Amino acid sequence: MSAHNADRRATPRPGDPAIGSSRRSTPEAELAEALRTGPFSAALRAALAARGLALHRVQHRLAQRGIRVGVTSLSYWQRGVRRPERPESLRAVAALEEVLELPPHALTRLIGPRATSGHPAARPYRTLLEPAAAVESLLASLAAPADGGLHTVIHYEHVHIGAHRELAARDSQHVVRAHRDGVDRYLAIYHGDPGCDTERVRVCSLGNCRVGRIRRHGASGVIVVELLFDGRLRVGETAVLGYRFEDGTGAPSHEYVRGFTYGGGQYVLQVGFDRAVLPVHCRRFARPSATAPREAVADLTLNAHGSVHLLEQQIRPGVLGITWEWD
Secondary structure (H helix, E strand, O other): OOEEEEEOOOOOOOOOOOOOOOOOOHHHHHHHHHHOOOOOHHHHHHHHHOOOOOOOHHHHHHHHOOOOOHHHHHHHHHHOOOOOOOOOHHHHHHHHHHOOOOOOOHHHHOOOOOOOOOOOOOOOOOOOOOHHHHHHHHHOOOOOOOOEEEEEEEEEEEEOOOOOOOEEEEEEEEEEEEEEOOEEEEEEEEEEEOOHHHHEEEEEEEEOOEEEEEEEEOOEEEEEEEEEEEEEEEOOOOOEEEEEEEEOOOOOOOOOEEEEEEOOOEEEEEEEEEEOOOEEEEEEEEEOOOOOOOEEEEEEEEEEOOOEEEEOOOOOOOEEEEEEOOO
């Protein structure tokens, strides 16, 4: 994890309600709901899906109206990585409403006021992690700024559950983007299951970064590690990095949770189980904070390879996770 993402695993609470629904809706119904509630990125995605238009076709139709906008910009808008703010971008959104056959101002009203800074607003750690004090102490020992300067574009995690039901390892493939100049590292945060021996947890690079300083807090099972880039990123530049935490020291695992202090970007979580020891029930869920009841609970089915996954197309600040039950 980074200075703006955090993960946690803990025994699930039996009283958490399941609020999710399996009811299917049509693209038009999803569009109507997205236009009503926002955010802008979700409404734009829903409109594109309802009209069945690829981004290059949208770009072509905008060009026919004298509006020049790149496919990359359109992609950023629909994924929430960036939002239209400049006058020419706002004109493009007004034209998008015509191209997508939407009522006037249906999209423009969802953009909201111009951002007061060049980066997304961040949620504090205390809303995402129960051992927030330990995390903040370790970050302070690394002289980490409150804003790490990076936010997620795409993040794929693969959690490996071993033959003793323990969290054996966690692999991450992560694309991040700088929203300030001079960023040269990513701060990854790991929170082990109860009983985790942080001194025995190994951290290694899987590509495009080097492991720097490591700080451990044994009492809470928290580790913070620097993953160093080869150079400094400028605003808007991206980095692709891979890294792994090897654990296997904690109690049997029942849950994997990741907290997001920033919104935007895509997230995929896959949990793979040893074929000799499979859970009997798996669910995905979300929480607005670490202590809030679970929301959007939905059953997950193990595939033939003994794994389940969730995909979040548009990250929102808060908590996402998968929980499972053993026999």
